[in-house]
Amino acid sequence: MTPPDAPVAPTPRPSRLPPHGGTLIRNVRRLDPSSGSDSIGDVAFRDGVIVDAAGGDFAEVIDGSGHWLLPGVVDLCARTREPGATQKGTMRSETHAALAAGITAICLPPDTRPVIDSTAMVNRVNRIAKAAAGTYVHMLGALTKGLDGEALAEISALKAAGCVGVSNGLTPMASALVARRALEYAASLGMTVHVVPLDAALANNGCAHEGAVATRLGLAPIPVAAEAVAMRQWISLVEDTGARIHFGRLSSARGVELLASAKRRGLPVTADVAAHQLFLSEHDLEGFNAMAHVLPPLRARADRDALRAAVGSGLIDAICSDHQPHEVDAKTNPLPLTEPGISAVDTLLPLSLRLVHDGLLSPLALAERLSAASSRILGLPAASLAPGAKADLCLVDPTNDWRLTPATINSVGRNTPFIGERFEGRAVRVWRG
Numbered sequence: 253m254t255p256p257d258a259p260v261a262p263t264p265r266p267s268r269l270p271p272h273g274g275t276l277i278r279n280v281r282r283l284d285p286s287s288g289s290d291s292i293g294d295v296a297f298r299d300g301v302i303v304d305a306a307g308g309d310f311a312e313v314i315d316g317s318g319h320w321l322l323p324g325v326v327d328l329c330a331r332t333r334e335p336g337a338t339q340k341g342t343m344r345s346e347t348h349a350a351l352a353a354g355i356t357a358i359c360l361p362p363d364t365r366p367v368i369d370s371t372a373m374v375n376r377v378n379r380i381a382k383a384a385a386g387t388y389v390h391m392l393g394a395l396t397k398g399l400d401g402e403a404l405a406e407i408s409a410l411k412a413a414g415c416v417g418v419s420n421g422l423t424p425m426a427s428a429l430v431a432r433r434a435l436e437y438a439a440s441l442g443m444t445v446h447v448v449p450l451d452a453a454l455a456n457n458g459c460a461h462e463g464a465v466a467t468r469l470g471l472a473p474i475p476v477a478a479e480a481v482a483m484r485q486w487i488s489l490v491e492d493t494g495a496r497i498h499f500g501r502l503s504s505a506r507g508v509e510l511l512a513s514a515k516r517r518g519l520p521v522t523a524d525v526a527a528h529q530l531f532l533s534e535h536d537l538e539g540f541n542a543m544a545h546v547l548p549p550l551r552a553r554a555d556r557d558a559l560r561a562a563v564g565s566g567l568i569d570a571i572c573s574d575h576q577p578h579e580v581d582a583k584t585n586p587l588p589l590t591e592p593g594i595s596a597v598d599t600l601l602p603l604s605l606r607l608v609h610d611g612l613l614s615p616l617a618l619a620e621r622l623s624a625a626s627s628r629i630l631g632l633p634a635a636s637l638a639p640g641a642k643a644d645l646c647l648v649d650p651t652n653d654w655r656l657t658p659a660t661i662n663s664v665g666r667n668t669p670f671i672g673e674r675f676e677g678r679a680v681r682v683w684r685g
Contacts, residue, residue, distance in 0.1 A: 273311020347386025577665020
């Protein structure tokens with residue numbers, strides 16, 4: 253471990269190797285969630301595919317002693333801001349920032365501008381992502397046209413174009429009837445509906461958790477009921493339709509309880525939590541800290557602890573970044589007028605590694621929450637280190653001591669409340685296929 257005032261190591265960059273020489277990583281701790289294996293050994297890959305480590309010579313041999321190798325992180329929610337708001341970030345800047353941080357695939361919500369509600373938009377985003385040549389970019393299609401919550405989008409066409417699920421983002425559905433019809437349509441196609449459970453009427457354009465901090469600071473509150481009411485309605489509709497739902501960005505203990513109840517009854521529901529919700533609480537808004545302004549809001553410490561316990565037990569399936577880069581002006585107004593969101597791809601893996609250092613997750617469980625579970629939710633091939641699997645890999649130094657500064661953030665967005673904090677562990681080499 254480096255001393256506290258030592259210079260920070262250069263930010264890791266995606267490896268670019270000769271196309272046929274191949275790479276052998278020796279004596280590395282292999283974390284393979286697909287097989288449940290945690291062992292020391294060798295891993296090799298050639299031409300983008302994992303091969304038998306005993307299978308001949310390799311152009312590059314890496315000593316992996318003291319390092320962990322896991323499948324590349326799959327981020328269930330990251331906005332690149334392109335198309336639509338390129339002053340905040342671009343497909344190139346944000347997918348390369350994600351790749352440098354160990355993330356080999358991201359899932360893009362449909363709330364781009366224009367909205368991803370047609371095959372033309374899916375194709376456009378695919379062209380932009382291909383030209384950017386960063387992480388793989390998967391997309392959620394819009395559940396309703398224009399995300400207006402009323403007329404259903406052409407979900408079958410969006411699936412045929414390559415969307416891995418559908419969502420209405422933070423925009424409410426016009427009625428429970430429209431929501432039910434949307435679930436029936438998605439279920440008939442085997443599509444997962446991704447829901448951010450936040451009742452718009454109860455949220456009432458608030459900006460902070462309904463609690464002591466919001467009261468003291470005079471901030472418009474968002475009660476826990478906003479999450480609970482939305483979850484109850486969607487769970488009731490799942491009971492009627494059998495549709496698969498993924499609850500994204502849970503924020504409360506009550507939400508955890510509802511998720512547990514639904515899973516106990518065998519309903520086809522999964523959930524994720526943004527990494528920042530596992531470490532921050534409403535108290536981080538003190539001083540009107542706009543960097544901690546997020547939706548859903550940071551809640552009470554008891555909610556944070558319930559979320560951490562649910563991640564530790566596996567009740568919450570996955571951890572995501574909820575990456576939302578902003579330009580400086582978006583966070584410089586009085587807090588209620590600032591735009592919510594954190595620039596988070598740079599800290600997804602380091603924050604998750606804290607859960608390992610805190611004893612909440614084992615290294616293998618970390619790989620499950622960041623890679624395997626996310627892949628299953630999106631219907632992607634299993635995250636694996638077995639021969640024949642795609643070589644989407646992340647080499648982690650779990651003891652690398654470093655500090656997050658504006659200079660060490662690869663994203664265009666510098667809007668994060670974790671500036672100045674020290675982290676133990678980061679991605680040091682990343683390979684995407």
